Amino acid sequence: MIQAFNLHKSYGGGAPALQNVSFTIQEGEFVFLTGQSGAGKTTLFKILFGWEALDQGQVLVGGINVGKLNENNLYTLRRKVGVVFQDYKLLPKKTVFDNVAFAQQIIGADKKTIRFNTWDALKSVGLTNKKDAYPPQLSGGEQQRVAIARALVNDPQLILADEPTGNLDPEISLEILELFEKMNQQGKTVIMATHSLEMLQVRDHRLLILNRGRIVQS
Amino acid sequence: MISFVLNALRTTRHNIKANKQVFLMSVATITIAFTIQGLFFLVFVNLNTLLSTWGKQVQLIVYLDDDISKGRMNSLEETFKSNKEVDSISYISRDEAWKGFKNTFYEKSGFVTDLDFNPLPASYNLKFRDGPERLNNIRELADSLKEYKGIESLEYGEKWISRFEKFMIILRVFILVVGAILCVGLILIISNTIKLSIYSRQDEIDLMLLLGATHRFIKTPLLLEGLVQGVIGVGLALGIVKLIHVYMRFQFQGSLESIFRGVDLQFLGQPLLWAMILVSIFIGWVGSLLSITQYLHSTDRK
Structure with a gap:
């Protein structure tokens, strides 16, 4: 699913955010990406969904050479990747349903498909009863589940979750982790960034550890 | 495509609603700018009409030497008749001219009637066919007759006409320059309005990019927003110019007609109206495009 070779990225004159990062992730794998704050996890994610450019190296995501994409065709990569953020990135003035449907509207799905897929995605995260609520009316865990439904609704091959449980208490975090595992069982490749030791201990998934921009375990 | x-359209309406104040400010600015431009056009169009009305009244008067031979007069008449642009020729003898002069000025100036000789020459009055080249035709014939023996002088108000024509050229250049400056100003204003619209929706636009929206999907509503600003602005401006035109006609048409016979205060013609609407659409489009392209470029991978 992902093949990365000697990725290198630096911002300004400081220490590089990523140095010679190489790894391979197979289709259908569940991988924890971990490391201390500032280790380069978010930078790596941003490179994988085309938000940041590489200084050196090559990365293939689902067969797409990310470095070769230009601003007009980056969307082809982003439609293959579902991204979940720590801060949810929900639109506060849209209902739960509309937040999820938004992802479908963007890819030009028709009304009927949007309704069907949005409902399906909300069902899979157990939030159909909250479809008319607005994000500020929901708890952190519920908001994250909306974000997961939005990442799921376009049926991506790869899910990148950047500290999705960072703002949640342990019990809810476990529920969220279970949601990602459910998606993984349905065939999706999941990379979940976390520095929660608890989470890493309770599950036996492959570990990708970054330290100061270098892969120390893959 | 339909859903796109x-x-x-839905997003455009939403954007306008969300940034109502900025939108209205921008529309007001466009309205003021196009009203100024529209008034310049109104003045220009009416001065042009005045020029062409004058032009229609212009005739070529060929004053003859007192000792011109019959043969030369015949040859002159042949020259006039052979010119296809000459509509009618009338000969006014010295006596007829003197009689006409005395009738006209009898009450105003007594001394001229006391003269014991006729100071006026005989003349031909030539009327020309209507057409866009009428003044040029008169000028051409006058030029060809300048060296003709037996002609004392030629008269068709050339100095006034050429001064007025020069003034119209200067006015045209002035309007074009002012128009161009206003257009650049409006593009910058619309661009800034759209920029505010973009910044107020920055999270949403970034999210769209993250979720795989195409640039076209993001650009289209913002381009439409600029376009709507332009169209509403020019629509209001033309309405104001029309009101001013109606008021001016009501106030000044009577006195204008008594000074310049046949002159009617005109509104802007359809081609000019369409040109203004198209320019406003263009300005709206370009203004939006500038800020959207700039924003999308700034979000591009670094």
């Missing part, structure tokens, strides 16, 4: 268009 509907979504673009």
Whole structure:
């Protein structure tokens, strides 16, 4: 699913955010990406969904050479990747349903498909009863589940979750982790960034550890 | 495609609603600028009409030497008749001219009637056919007759006409320059309005990019927003110019007609109206495009 070779990225004159990062992730794998704050996890994610450019190296995501994409065709990569953020990135003035449907509207799905897929995605995260609520009316865990439904609704091959449980208490975090595992069982490749030791201990998934921009375990 | 268009329209309406104040400010600025431009056009169009009305009244008067031979007069008449642009020729003898002069000025100036000789020459009055080249035709014939023996002088108000024509050229250049400056100003204003619209929706636009929206999907509603600003602005401006035109006609048409016979205060013609509307659409489009392209470029991978 992902093949990365000697990725290198630096911002300004400081220490590089990523140095010679190489790894391979197979289709259908569940991988924890971990490391201390500032280790380069978010930078790596941003490179994988085309938000940041590489200084050196090559990365293939689902067969797409990310470095070769230009601003007009980056969307082809982003439609293959579902991204979940720590801060949810929900639109506060849209209902739960509309937040999820938004992802479908963007890819030009028709009304009927949007309704069907949005409902399906909300069902899979157990939030159909909250479809008319607005994000500020929901708890952190519920908001994250909306974000997961939005990442799921376009049926991506790869899910990148950047500290999705960072703002949640342990019990809810476990529920969220279970949601990602459910998606993984349905065939999706999941990379979940976390520095929660608890989470890493309770599950036996492959570990990708970054330290100061270098892969120390893959 | 239909859902894309509907979504673009919905988003445009949503954007306008969300930034109502900025939108209205921008529309007001466009309205003022196009009203100024429209008034310039109104003045220009009416001065042009005045020029062409004058032009229609212009005739070529060929004053003859007192000792011109019959043969030369015949040859002159042949020259006039052979010119296809000459509509009618009338000969006024010295006596007829003197009689006419005395009738006209009898009450105003007594001394001229006391003269014991006729100071006026005989003349031909030539009327020309209507057409856009009428003044040029008169000028051409006058030029060809300048060296003709037996002609004392030629008269068709050339100095006034050429001064007025020069003034119209200067006015045209002035309007074009002012118009161009206003257009650049408006593009910058619309661009800034759209920029505010973009910044107020920055999270949403970034999210769209993250979720795989195409640039076209993001650009279209914002381009439409600029376009709507332009069209509403020019529509209001033309309405104001029309009101001013109606008021001016009501106030000044009577006195204008008594000074310049046949002159009617005109409104802007259809081609000019369409040109203004198209320019406003263009300005709206370019203004939006500038800020959207700039924003999308700034979000591009670094």
